[in-house]
Amino acid sequence: xxxxxxxxxxxxxxxxxxxxxxxxxxxxxxxxxxxxxxxxxxxxxxxxxxxxxxxxxxxxxxxxxxxxxxxxxxxxxxxxxxxxxxxxxxxxxxxxxxxxxxxxxxxxxxxxxxxxxxxxxxxxxxxxxxxxxxxxxxxxxxxxxxxxxxxxxxxxxxxxxxxxxxxxxxxxxxxxxxxxxxxxxxxxxxxxxxxxxxxxxxxxxxxxx
Amino acid sequence: xxxxxxxxxxxxxxxxxxxxxxxxxxxxxxxxxxxxxxxxxxxxxxxxxxxxxxxxxxxxxxxxxxxxxxxxxxxxxxxxxxxxxxxxxxxxxxxxxxxxxxxxxxxxxxxxxxxxxxxxxxxxxxxxxxxxxxxxxxxxxxxxxxxxxxxxxxxxxxxxxxxxxxxxxxxxxxxxxxxxxxxxxxxxxxxxxxxxxxxxxxxx
Numbered sequence: 392x393x394x395x396x397x398x399x400x401x402x403x404x405x406x407x408x409x410x411x412x413x414x415x416x417x418x419x420x421x422x423x424x425x426x427x428x429x430x431x432x433x434x435x436x437x438x439x440x441x442x443x444x445x446x447x448x449x450x451x452x453x454x455x456x457x458x459x460x461x462x463x464x465x466x467x468x469x470x471x472x473x474x475x476x477x478x479x480x481x482x483x484x485x486x487x488x489x490x491x492x493x494x495x496x497x498x499x500x501x502x503x504x505x506x507x508x509x510x511x512x513x514x515x516x517x518x519x520x521x522x523x524x525x526x527x528x529x530x531x532x533x534x535x536x537x538x539x540x541x542x543x544x545x546x547x548x549x550x551x552x553x554x555x556x557x558x559x560x561x562x563x564x565x566x567x568x569x570x571x572x573x574x575x576x577x578x579x580x581x582x583x584x585x586x587x588x589x590x591x592x593x594x595x596x597x598x599x600x
Numbered sequence: 601x602x603x604x605x606x607x608x609x610x611x612x613x614x615x616x617x618x619x620x621x622x623x624x625x626x627x628x629x630x631x632x633x634x635x636x637x638x639x640x641x642x643x644x645x646x647x648x649x650x651x652x653x654x655x656x657x658x659x660x661x662x663x664x665x666x667x668x669x670x671x672x673x674x675x676x677x678x679x680x681x682x683x684x685x686x687x688x689x690x691x692x693x694x695x696x697x698x699x700x701x702x703x704x705x706x707x708x709x710x711x712x713x714x715x716x717x718x719x720x721x722x723x724x725x726x727x728x729x730x731x732x733x734x735x736x737x738x739x740x741x742x743x744x745x746x747x748x749x750x751x752x753x754x755x756x757x758x759x760x761x762x763x764x765x766x767x768x769x770x771x772x773x774x775x776x777x778x779x780x781x782x783x784x785x786x787x788x789x790x791x792x793x794x795x796x797x798x799x800x801x802x803x804x
Binding site for chain 1: 615619620621623624627628631634635638639642645646649650653736740743774
């Protein structure tokens with residue numbers, strides 16, 4: 392039992408930090424760069440992706456013995472696309488404002504490689520419960536990354552956070568951060584920072600040994 | 601290559617083409633049933649939301665008025681320049697008089713997805729803009745959207761403009777494409793309103 396708990400905890404930690412989908416695995420960069428212009432977009436996209444990841448991982452894991460091996464990618468895509476459409480319809484029906492601001496990115500969740508990567512490398516080889524935990528943790532890791540990137544871009548590029556003005560009116564926003572180029576800059580710098588920290592902690596650990 | 605794969609188990613077992621096709625079909629069928637059910641359930645809510653957004657825009661332009669949708673094909677608006685006019689409403693006050701028109705248009709700014717803009721037009725012969733409202737858009741946040749803020753300088757400056765003066769509005773710097781697109785559409789909407797008013801008044 393203790394082992395199982397530890398395994399779950401590791402799976403949970405994995406997505407958030409050790410193999411963070413954005414900063415470490417560099418997965419799903421298209422939506423990451425495109426929608427991180429404001430925190431509300433980043434949060435919305437992250438939570439939608441988490442929802443889809445949890446459900447697609449669960450069903451792919453349940454069906455892992457049923458899914459035909461030779462057409463497995465096609466099966467994954469159908470299942471993922473199904474849940475993305477669920478999200479799209481539910482948002483349009485009950486959270487219209489969010490759906491208007493996330494716009495074209497919702498259908499694009501389908502082609503986000505995080506989902507395929509988790510389906511192929513985790514859900515298709517593990518039991519449903521631990522796959523759900525993996526989907527949840529990868530989703531949260533993705534959400535955290537999006538929120539961090541979008542907070543930096545929105546604050547410096549527009550002077551606001553979640554739409555509220557934080558920096559004084561006199562601050563001339565650095566528009567480039569909201570533009571696509573700014574997305575690359577922020578992502579690159581943050582990835583470098585995360586790499587620096589992980590390398591350093593690893594080295595410290597080895598030194599103390 | 602095909603020969604290599606043709607081990608007996610691949611032909612008859614779980615890996616056989618028939619099994620693969622059947623299993624994939626089953627997965628697709630289940631997803632289709634699920635989505636059809638959800639679509640049936642959410643259809644009404646979605647239509648309601650879109651309707652509400654469009655109505656709110658009109659109501660914020662003309663308070664205490666009712667709106668009646670007019671048939672675009674009954675007006676001489678088949679020219680190429682009017683192809684982005686998506687809906688026309690007459691604005692009716694409490695006494696049943698027509699006091700203006702709302703014209704919904706698709707406007708192409710910077711994004712390849714069109715904005716939907718509602719132009720409220722009033723005055724004798726429908727020649728003056730009462731105001732404009734952005735119903736939906738996907739312009740770049742922080743850039744194109746600078747021209748679309750209802751509290752900004754640009755959108756309110758349309759109020760009171762006519763076909764001759766609409767060009768005096770200056771575009772928002774940094775959002776020139778978006779501003780110019782909205783200005784161009786305002787001219788089209790005014791021209792369309794003139795024809796509509798002419799049509800309704802029997803060509804006066």
